[in-house]
Amino acid sequence: MIAQPEPKKDVLARRDAIVAGLRALLPPDGVIAEPLRLKPYETDGLSAYRQVPLVVVLPETTEQVAAVMAFCHREGVRVVPRGAGTSLSGGALPMADAVVLGLMRMNRILDIDYADRCAVVQAGVTNIGITQAVQERGFFYAPDPSSQLACMIGGNVNMNSGGAHCLRYGVTANNLLGLRVVTVEGEVLDIGGAHMDAAGYDWLGLLTGSEGQLAVVTEVTVRILRGPEGARAMLAAFRSNEIAGACVDSIIASGIIPVALEFMDRPAIHACEAFAHAGYPLDAEAMLIIEVEGSPAEQDDLLGRIKDICNRYDPISLKVSQSAEESAAIWKGRKGAFGAVGRISPDYLCMDGTIPTSRLPEVLGRIGAMSAEYGLQVANIFHAGDGNLHPLIMFDANDPESFRKAEHFGADILRLCVEVGGCLTGEHGVGVEKRDLMGVQFTEIELDQQRRIKSAFDPGWLLNPSKVFPLKAPPALTQAA
Amino acid sequence: MIAQPEPKKDVLARRDAIVAGLRALLPPDGVIAEPLRLKPYETDGLSAYRQVPLVVVLPETTEQVAAVMAFCHREGVRVVPRGAGTSLSGGALPMADAVVLGLMRMNRILDIDYADRCAVVQAGVTNIGITQAVQERGFFYAPDPSSQLACMIGGNVNMNSGGAHCLRYGVTANNLLGLRVVTVEGEVLDIGGAHMDAAGYDWLGLLTGSEGQLAVVTEVTVRILRGPEGARAMLAAFRSNEIAGACVDSIIASGIIPVALEFMDRPAIHACEAFAHAGYPLDAEAMLIIEVEGSPAEQDDLLGRIKDICNRYDPISLKVSQSAEESAAIWKGRKGAFGAVGRISPDYLCMDGTIPTSRLPEVLGRIGAMSAEYGLQVANIFHAGDGNLHPLIMFDANDPESFRKAEHFGADILRLCVEVGGCLTGEHGVGVEKRDLMGVQFTEIELDQQRRIKSAFDPGWLLNPSKVFPLKAPPALTQAA
Known part of the structure; x- marks a missing residue:
């Protein structure tokens, strides 16, 4: 279990009064306090970590949110905001002494x-x-x-x-x-x-x-x-991750910015094909899905130039879709990728780091070596165009040792991202997942400056305080001169 | 003269020691302290405001900057960073008790x-x-x-x-x-x-x-x-500001994003034509310069579609350049615009506000009415595509009343920008120029939250402190819990 700050004992002791105070501010069904009904809020998209919250509130207006925040501020109660709870980094993980502030009813x-x-x-x-x-x-x-x-x-x-x-x-x-x-x-x-x-x-x-x-x-x-006039995808398959990575690099270096440039390695191709029957090349080590958009003439021009670049990398196959239907077929496997990996391994960690695109081939090679070392399979599915990696590390949640290994493997991948000049996260956030790795990316001075920004908005560290920064007391703020 | 915070008397009294301390940190020619040599640093691109600084330093490395900052922090001395001094909002205006930190030698x-x-x-x-x-x-x-x-x-x-x-x-x-x-x-x-x-x-x-x-x-x-394969400009002239504004709105609403979309009104057209002889239509009330880029086919396609849109607004003239030379001729007047206005009025204020593009016609009409009211000419030259206005208000610097009027006229324009849902500045910054108008855009609570961000980086308010915010004591920061 991930470390959490010590719950505030006085808040736990005042729970009934806090619930009553919140009920006075919200519509009758806007406060959830029954243990069974709190259960669905105990985790988010990073389901390895769980914690039942103190209470959940579901305001419907900005005014109600303001009333809840003023109340919690007055009472010294921590608050964890939550949307749909799809965070992959545990960004909405509750705390035992915190109100979960669910925004899902504000849907207009x-x-x-x-x-x-x-x-x-x-x-x-x-x-x-x-x-x-x-x-x-x-x-x-x-x-x-x-x-x-x-x-x-x-x-x-x-x-x-x-x-x-x-x-x-x-x-x-x-x-x-x-x-x-x-x-x-x-x-x-x-x-x-x-x-x-x-x-x-x-x-x-x-x-x-x-x-x-x-x-x-x-x-x-x-x-x-x-929206653009239209969009079309192509698929290019290669003999190695290194070759596909070099091809990505050439496309970007040519100055063409496709709408999407997705990369899948061999395990990902096989998982997706078994799931979606999208016609992916099973003999390839790596595959790119490249989409362009614009007028038909613009699409033809861009796809032609990208095809020329791909051809320099001795592709196993190249398939340019000729219609929206053919494009949809190419995308079908990719869009079901996470479900597909879920079929071959019930549990996986979806990592998220970024690297300079020129380092793709090297980084993929080193992730492959780590996979052998840890004895854990990894499927690489990611947004290659902007260097945003999503390695899926497969493990068995019923085996604590397997989970521990997966966590370490993930941390090693993120350290590697930073080492080659990239960073800890592309789009999933730090949350609790990467919190303790922030020191790999930032010096203590840099982290403290960021903590001071937090304190400038939230001097008491009441808002989602256990995320982003390694746990320690927030820095004292100097009194302004 | 613009109000400045009270100079710190103890700093003024310690000037010699401060200069000596700085000399110890920098190469021999890296500290300027002689009154005559300080003179060029007394103002920036907003030359209506002037203040000779305490001393100027010209470091050559990050380490030297760090040494200067540590020294000034220890000594409680304010610092005003300065690049080329081209700020149009007085962002680099010195203070009597401040070190100007010039970065121009860090040019590698x-x-x-x-x-x-x-x-x-x-x-x-x-x-x-x-x-x-x-x-x-x-x-x-x-x-x-x-x-x-x-x-x-x-x-x-x-x-x-x-x-x-x-x-x-x-x-x-x-x-x-x-x-x-x-x-x-x-x-x-x-x-x-x-x-x-x-x-x-x-x-x-x-x-x-x-x-x-x-x-x-x-x-x-x-x-x-x-860089793109190539770029080409076109020129479209219209019967009124309102019509040209509506045309801009239609181009943007069509989903086409030109590389540039510049607007000039009648006074601007006449000033630029007299200066650059670019062949601008002198019978027009307003003129657009529209540039697209890409392959020749892409340029043709985009220019054709933009021409069709312009034709719906009954243009006086439409001229699509057929070569790089013809494009350069179209740009020639625009690029010399500020010099051109300088020929017809020795002094002008270049304002900078943004508005939602759909409000262009209305805002231009109201600026015209204010111009008549204040009895001051205004030329409008601006980046119309993103709603970034640059009205040039002409005045006579030898007549204090004329300058005062120009300042009020400028402030009224910026208030109008905020009123229609825009904001005080597009690209020139707040500096000292718009400092006292920040209350038009933000509530006191919002300004205080921004001041707290400043304090989180600079608790003593030593770095360029007299800009951006209306002068008052910085807010006290609550001690972190």
């Missing part, structure tokens, strides 16, 4: 402005829900995490989520215009808006990816984009 | 990595210098402020600078991968690097645009991009 689209290409939505709207609200008019919301059917925009903001199409469209931070947030004291702040840039510090940027530690996001203004 | 390109498409440069490298260093290999650095021949990347980072081509490529923040900075205590921190995203908070984003208030930037890792 508040405004769509096609002229200025933006939409204002509540934090609990799903990622796909935004696109669904605007697609009739030919628009879409670009970031597309694999969990997009379930995950919520508030969580996307807090984890700065990415997705397969971020190579072209950027991550959440690049598609965000404004936020309405509630501070730890219960104040409502408006940050950014439907305009370029903003005066003052870039706290829109700072809050994006702050993992629920600086303020509670209740409303989000996102950029919506007009 | 440290590393170019074409495989990972990034370059590491010192803070004093000019914006154009980065492109010059990589253009032989077909690469460029995208953000292009008008001052790009002179302005330095460290200043670009601190002001999150933009430019005409940001519509397609984004501003500095979107083209930045990492920073080496020196804290107010003299510690060296490395932030970000040559990889996607980063663990921990987005302090790369936070530092970008922080106007020299959080740390001193000494090295910058930037994204370099492969």
Whole structure:
């Protein structure tokens, strides 16, 4: 079990009064306190770690969130914000003495402005829900995490989520215009808006990816984009990971930015093919899915140039889709990848690190060597274009030794990412998962400066305090001169 | 004269000792203390405001910057970082009791990595210098402020600078991968690097645009991009600002993102034509310069579609360039615009606000009405595609009443930007110029939260403290729990 800060004993002792106080602020069904009904909230997408929370609240408005925050601040109670609970790094893992603040009932689209290409939505709207609200008019919301059917925009903001199409469209931070947030004291702040840039510090940027530690996001203004005329995928299969990695590097170095550039290694290809029957080449060591978009002429031009580059790497097979149906067939296996790996191994850790794209071949080789050393299978499925690795480490959760090994293997991969000039996380966040590895990336001075930013928003460290930073007492803040 | 915080009397009294202390840390010519040689540093691009600094230092390495910062921190001396001094908002305006820390001698390109498409440069490298260093290999650095021949990347980072081509490529923040900075205590921190995203908070984003208030930037890792195959411009002239504004809105709403989309109104057209003889239509009320790039086929396709849209707005003239030479002729007037306005009015204030693009016609109409009211001419030249206005308010600096009026007119324009859902600044920063208008955009609670971020980096408010926020004592920071 992951280490948690000591629960506040006085808070545990005051539980009944705290629950009653919260009930006074929310609609009748907005407070969950019964042990059986708390169970579903004990974990998130990183289900290896579990903790039943003190109580769960489900506000429906920003005002209710503000009331809850003011109350918890007054009472000295910790708060863990939660969207759909799809975090893969344990970002929404509860604490025994904390209120889980669930945003899922705040699921309304508040405004769509096609002229200025933006939409204002509540934090609990799903990622796909935004696109669904605007697609009739030919628009879409670009970031597309694999969990997009379930995950919520508030969580996307807090984890700065990415997705397969971020190579072209950027991550959440690049598609965000404004936020309405509630501070730890219960104040409502408006940050950014439907305009370029903003005066003052870039706290829109700072809050994006702050993992629920600086303020509670209740409303989000996102950029919506007009969809492309069309998109088409191609598939290229190679004799080794190194060769496929070098091909990725050449495509990027040529200046072409495909919409998506996905990499699967041999174990991933086999798992996905067995699951989806997508027609993947089983004799290949590595496979790329490359998608381009634009007018038919633009698609032809780009696919032709990418094909030429692939051909320099002696591919086993190259298949350029000629229609939307053929593209869908190519994507079918990739989109079911996580389920496919789940079929061959009931338990796996999905890692998330980034590296400079030029180091891909070397890093894949070293992950392969570690896999042999640890005796654990690994399937590599990832966004190769921006160097965002997702090694899936397979283990047996019924064997504690196997889980321990998988954790160590994962940590070694992340250390390797940092060693080659990359970083600990691409799009899943630090959460509790990578918390204790932050020292690999940052000096103590750098971590303390980041802790001081946390303290500037949340002096009492009440908001999601057990994540992101290795556990220790928060730094004292110097009194301003 | 702009209000400045009270100089610290003890610092003024200790000047000789401070100068001697700094001389011990730097090469012989690295400290400027003689009144005559301090004169050139008394102002920046906002030359209406002037203040001779206590002393100027010109370090050559990060270590020397760290030594200077540690010394000033120990001595309680304020520091104003300065690049090329091209700030249009007075971001580098000195203070009587402050050391000006000039980064211009840190002008070396440290590393170019074409495989990972990034370059590491010192803070004093000019914006154009980065492109010059990589253009032989077909690469460029995208953000292009008008001052790009002179302005330095460290200043670009601190002001999150933009430019005409940001519509397609984004501003500095979107083209930045990492920073080496020196804290107010003299510690060296490395932030970000040559990889996607980063663990921990987005302090790369936070530092970008922080106007020299959080740390001193000494090295910058930037994204370099492969240049397009080619680019071509077109010119479209219209019967009114409103019609041209509506046309901009239609182009953007169509989903086409040109590389540049520049707007000039009648006074601007006449000033530029008289100066550059670029063949601009003198009978037009408003003119757009629209540039696209890509393969010749892509250029033809995009220009054709944009032409169709322009034709719906009954243009006076449409001219699509057929060659690089014809494109250069179209750009010639725009690029000399600021000099051109300088010929018809020796003094002008260049304002900088942003608005939602759909409000362009209305805002231009209201600026016209204010111009009549104040009796001051205004020329509008701006990046219309992203709603970034640059009204040039002409006045006579020899007439204090005229200057006062120009300041009020400018403030009214910025209030109007906020009123229609925009913001105080697009790319020039707040500096001293818009400091006292921050209350128009933010509540006191929001400003105090931003001040607390400042205090988390610089508890003593020693770094460029008189900018960005309306003058008042910094907020006390609560001791962390």
